[in-house]
Amino acid sequence: MQLLLMGPPGAGKGTQAAELVKKFSIPQISTGDMFRAAVKEGTELGKKAEACMKSGTLVPDEVTIGIVRERLAKDDCKNGFILDGFPRTVEQADALAKILDELGKKLTRVLNIHVPAEDLIERAVGRRICKGCGATYHVKFNPPKKNSTCDNCGGELYQRADDNEQTMTTRLSTYESSTRPLIDYYKKVGVYTEIDGRQPIAKVTEDLVKVLSSVKD
Numbered sequence: 001m002q003l004l005l006m007g008p009p010g011a012g013k014g015t016q017a018a019e020l021v022k023k024f025s026i027p028q029i030s031t032g033d034m035f036r037a038a039v040k041e042g043t044e045l046g047k048k049a050e051a052c053m054k055s056g057t058l059v060p061d062e063v064t065i066g067i068v069r070e071r072l073a074k075d076d077c078k079n080g081f082i083l084d085g086f087p088r089t090v091e092q093a094d095a096l097a098k099i100l101d102e103l104g105k106k107l108t109r110v111l112n113i114h115v116p117a118e119d120l121i122e123r124a125v126g127r128r129i130c131k132g133c134g135a136t137y138h139v140k141f142n143p144p145k146k147n148s149t150c151d152n153c154g155g156e157l158y159q160r161a162d163d164n165e166q167t168m169t170t171r172l173s174t175y176e177s178s179t180r181p182l183i184d185y186y187k188k189v190g191v192y193t194e195i196d197g198r199q200p201i202a203k204v205t206e207d208l209v210k211v212l213s214s215v216k217d
């Protein structure tokens with residue numbers, strides 16, 4: 001199953017991808033996570049991505065497409081994958097179509113998690129992530145049982161550097177100009193489904209699973 005989770009920053013893509021990974025045993029491919037790991041390790045890729053991430057703009061297409069091409073060719077993607085945060089431009093979507101063609105695969109579904117703009121800043125600013133296992137929490141909507149500690153692994157929670165109001169404003173306008181056009185793009189391809197992301201996390205998962213139980217790979 002080749003899935004694509006779409007939606008604006010803070011819509012719940014990472015949260016839902018984690019549930020779908022458990023349910024379908026296919027990997028989550030998050031370009032944001034890959035860039036953050038590269039920044040932390042201080043690699044060449046990290047150096048190319050860091051300034052864009054800090055300001056809330058997009059990392060250049062040629063850089064982003066290159067890392068996805070490499071990642072999708074890996075063995076663990078043979079039975080499918082969940083793309084989270086890629087593609088974000090029409091050029092990336094065209095490149096993805098080419099990569100999938102080369103691999104002899106097709107997109108099974110594009111699942112767009114719809115959340116209105118007015119909810120997104122609060123979601124991002126309240127987001128907390130586990131340093132150990134990467135689990136995502138929210139200070140109000142999905143708090144850990146013990147303050148600042150991960151329920152799964154006991155790891156320390158941190159706040160992403162770009163999860164502040166100022167960077168979020170840029171990320172949201174970047175989404176509007178570069179990524180929103182992909183909704184029509186995938187409607188035309190005929191694999192598009194919209195999910196109401198304003199519901200509680202478990203209900204969003206339920207809706208996603210319901211859609212996926214009726215699609216053919």
Ligand code: ADP
Pocket residue numbers: 007008009010011012013014015016123124126127128136137138139141142197198199200201204
């Ligand atoms: P994305 O990967 O799309 O940027 P995340 O999955 O990281 O979004 O979610 C952003 C924040 O919103 C996180 O703090 C998460 O806990 C919270 N969140 C996710 N889904 C919901 C939901 N359905 N209702 C309320 N908060 C949510």
Ligand code: AMP
Pocket residue numbers: 009031032033035052053054056057058059060064084085086087088092171
């Ligand atoms: P995310 O973790 O998906 O919120 O992404 C964090 C940041 O990483 C974004 O604001 C961009 O700077 C960068 N990024 C992630 N995915 C992409 C992508 N597909 N294209 C360009 N930049 C990306």
